[in-house]
Amino acid sequence: MKNIEENKYWVWFSLIPNLSNIKKQKLLKTFNTPDIIYKQSKSDLMQVQGIGEKTVENILNRKTMDILDKHLRYLQQNQIQIINIQDKEYPSILKEIYDYPISLYVKGNIKLLNYDSIAIVGSRECSDYGKNSAKYFGYHLADKGKCVISGLAKGIDSFAHIGALNANGNTIAVLGNGLDDIYPKENKNLANKIIEKGGAIISEYPLGTKPNKINFPARNRIVSGMCKGVLVVEAKEKSGTLITVDFALEQGRDVFIVPGNINSIYSVGTNRLIKEGASLASCYQDLL
Secondary structure (H helix, E strand, O other), rough: OOOOOOHHHHHHHHHHOOHHHHHHHHHHHOOOOOHHHHHOOHHHHHHHOOOOOOHHHHHHHHHHHHHHHHHHHHHHHOOEEEEEEEOOOOOOHHHHOOOOOEEEEEEOHHHHHHHHHHEEEEOOOOOHHHHHHHHHHHOOOOOOOOOHHHOOOOHHHHHHHHHHHHHOOEEEEEOOOOOOHHHHHHHHHHHHHHHHHEEEEEEEOOOOOOOOHHHHHHHHHHHHHHHOEEEEEEOOOOHHHHHHHHHHOOOOOOEEOOOOOOOHHHHHHHHHHHHHEEEEOHHHHOOO
């Protein structure tokens, strides 16, 4: 793994505002690495298909370089690494998705990124049944050597991580903001425990990125994209969890559903998915 100074242009690349992953892919296809992109003139950059004048202005705006040293210092002081699509540590399964993140910021055990993983997701508001189910599946899947991936959100995500930790297993939390802040704040201790016990927290977003609502659907594509299968524990009729299911299906991942109480509002979305053909999971062996 390269040290943070050697990765400085990848950090710079992640800091350019309004530069989508698809545009980054096009730029890298033409110029190979961010340090070469940094040296290009306006006319050279304008030659790349799909890269307009406003995008070029953002790339050439050297204000981004002015804050780079501050970012590099913080990453080094807080033992946060950045890996990019060209690094061997980058999760190979994630390269299969359409708009894969060009870089990932990682705090904790970077080796987990290429482990055999299963995502466990569900509603922030959940029942005791949902909490216990998330812990049950998190525990037993981690105990059987799977890495449990979730989003560190309140509710099902948290209990999935806790289940994996109770088994002294591996878990990764994918954040929808920069790693200089933990969201939600009440899960800061859980995030610290994940790192202490050999897990990892990751994000495609650079330092300083706030947990804006728009970030979380994008975060969810990484949760599903890093796994072979996604387990949904509870979801209301219009739960944001269903966005993760849509991503999983687009990405060709297996989707498993924990059946719920027909009288519970927390099970309307999950039970409907079973009716539509998703695989029912009543025990952890169903996923293995």
